[in-house]
Amino acid sequence: MLKPAFARGVLGATVLALVIGVAPLAPAPAFARAAPESFADLAERISPSVVNITTSTTVATPAQPGPSFPEGSPFGDMFRDFGIPNGPNGPSRPQRSNALGSGYVISEDGYIVTNNHVIEGADQIEIEFFSGDRLEAKLIGTDPKTDVALLKVTSDKPLPFVKFGNSDTMRVGDWVMAMGNPLGQGFSVSAGIVSARNRELSGTYDDYIQTDAAINRGNSGGPLFNMDGDVIGMNTAILSPNGGSIGIGFSMASNVVSKVVGQLKEYGETRRGWLGVKIQDVTPDMAEALGIAMAEGALVSEVPEGPARDAGIQAGDIIISFDNGEVKSTRDLVRRVADAPVGEAVRVTVLRDGKKETIVVTLGRRELAEGEAVPAAVQRPQDSEKDLLGLTVTPLTAELGTELGLPSDATGLVIKDIDDTSAAYEKGLRAGDLITEAGQEPVANIDDLEARIGDAKDAGRKSVLLLIRRAGEPRFVALPVE
The missing domain is CATH 2.30.42.10 (PDZ domain)
Structure with missing residues (x-):
């Protein structure tokens, strides 16, 4: 099973080869590099540029089972008197959920690269440096297609950083070293070789370096270094039947990552x-x-x-x-x-x-x-659902329309779920509502809604106007886009 590349463990890298009773091996090319006696000097030099990333997300917890009371019941009033405004079955208070990942600093002024899946959905991102210092990070931009995210921290002193190397020069058999935060254990180093090149997993722009350096849950977004200390890959996924490293890890090639990072840094988005x-x-x-x-x-x-x-x-x-x-x-x-x-x-x-x-x-x-004419060989399917504005929305299908009792010619996005802590919930939107317009233009798919949200932001507006239909009745609702 292919799992997000989350971590890295320590792997002894000494190799002993015995050749007995066979023909002499061909002489090694002059540029071949022998196994290092130790990785310690390299690890000591580049460790300060590798970071641990902790993200926090607000999640709703299910209501606790208990008795329910009709509206106006004195027992309901009793619960409210004791500070439980919605009774025992009302919406519970949101809780915080934390996740861990890795990343690396690419400039002394605080730009940090990691995987998109490490920070996706997070409303707070904290960076822990090798020194133990911690700083809050802001998100500059993401590219889900290559699973790349760019963060930025503000520091009162220049930060140690690493530079991208040329991943195209890496050969199968070259030594590599991985660093990160495996299983939340803190800074850790593992070493191995390039096992394969140009691996494809599932994305349009995939170009993965396969390595046997130990990668485990928590290493996502961490760097893969060559022996010069340059980043030649970003650890992203592992192939594993049990969720742990079995020596088949995948790092997105640095020549892909660096181009995406350059665009995110300049524009906050990709422009392909x-x-x-x-x-x-x-x-x-x-x-x-x-x-x-x-x-x-x-x-x-x-x-x-x-x-x-x-x-x-x-x-x-x-x-x-x-x-x-x-x-x-x-x-x-x-x-x-x-x-x-x-x-x-x-x-x-x-x-x-x-x-x-x-x-x-x-x-x-x-x-x-996107969503119009794209090469069929690599076309990204339309998202089946997505979280936007505190809503989980999905395009209206004939089956959904029948289930919701909508006319056959209805179009739009169905609200499948809603964040109880969102402005949308406070304004009365509920699962089953149909979004038919955004920004006074029809929406038929998720791309349409994202475009209208983008238009509102570009125009400097703080909210976007949605036309909602519930049981056939229309209603306009303005939701914040920030």
Whole structure:
């Protein structure tokens, strides 16, 4: 079972090899690095840049069982007299839930990188440094697609930090060292080797380094170092049948993380290029049918409205080069397009009727195109539900509509759950209500609602106006967006 990369344990790294009665091994390349006698010097040098992260979240606890009383009952008044305003079955007071993770400082002025899943949903984030000092952190931005989050602390002195290395130079068999907060035990170091490269797990932009360095629950967001002390990965997931390390851990490659961090630092969000084609890999059967020698490239299956259509790319084209970089698969193309600046004019080389043709395309922005035309090979499914404004919402389906007694032509988002401590609850919204408009525009999916919330924030407004329908009756409600 694949689990979020949460931690790191200590692993002895001394290796003894005996070769008896076999042919001599080929000489090692001049740049090969022997196993270090000790990792202690490296650990001592970079430990001050690694941090423990504690997050706090407000959660509602279920009401305790007990007798219930009708409205106006004197027994209900008795409970209120004793400070229990809603009686024994009323909503209980919210409680705090804590979670642990790891991270690392990337600048002396306090920028810290971790996994998005470490801080997701948190309303308080505390950073503990190797020295024992603690500081509150604020969230700068997140990218759920790569599970990256950028935090910022304010310190009265420069902080020790580490820099990103080039993950593309790492080879299978290279030594690596992981640091973090496994199982909440505090700062811990483990060592191992790169077990594999370019692993895909589930995301569009996945590029994981697999390692046998011990990673356990609590190590999420911690760094994976090369022997120069540069970050070449961020520990994110483990493969485990029992939740503990079995020597199969995954770290998101630093060349992916650093690009995301750069955008989060500059914009507070990601801004990925968008080509606007539906694509699929070229199989050997397709290559044979198309009369091409190699089963490589990205086959365009459809060209909806967008930059590619405007530039003249056609269904049936095989994209073999993007911005002067070779494209061997759909994965290559998706990552190259995402890394390209929005609005940039790039050269795209295609095979059309057996001949090469170069087309100049001005890229759009993927985030604005989400939910419209996105490459089918990597399209992120629409969220089935999401927590926004204190509400858990989900798109209205025919089954939900029947269950709620809504007309067949109804559209919108159904409130599945609601935070009892939220402004939405205080204003009377309840599970089963239907959101049909936000910001006086129709909403049919979660992206629509997120866009309207974003519009309200961009306009400097403190709230967004929702149109709610309950039992067919409309009602406007303004909810805070901060």
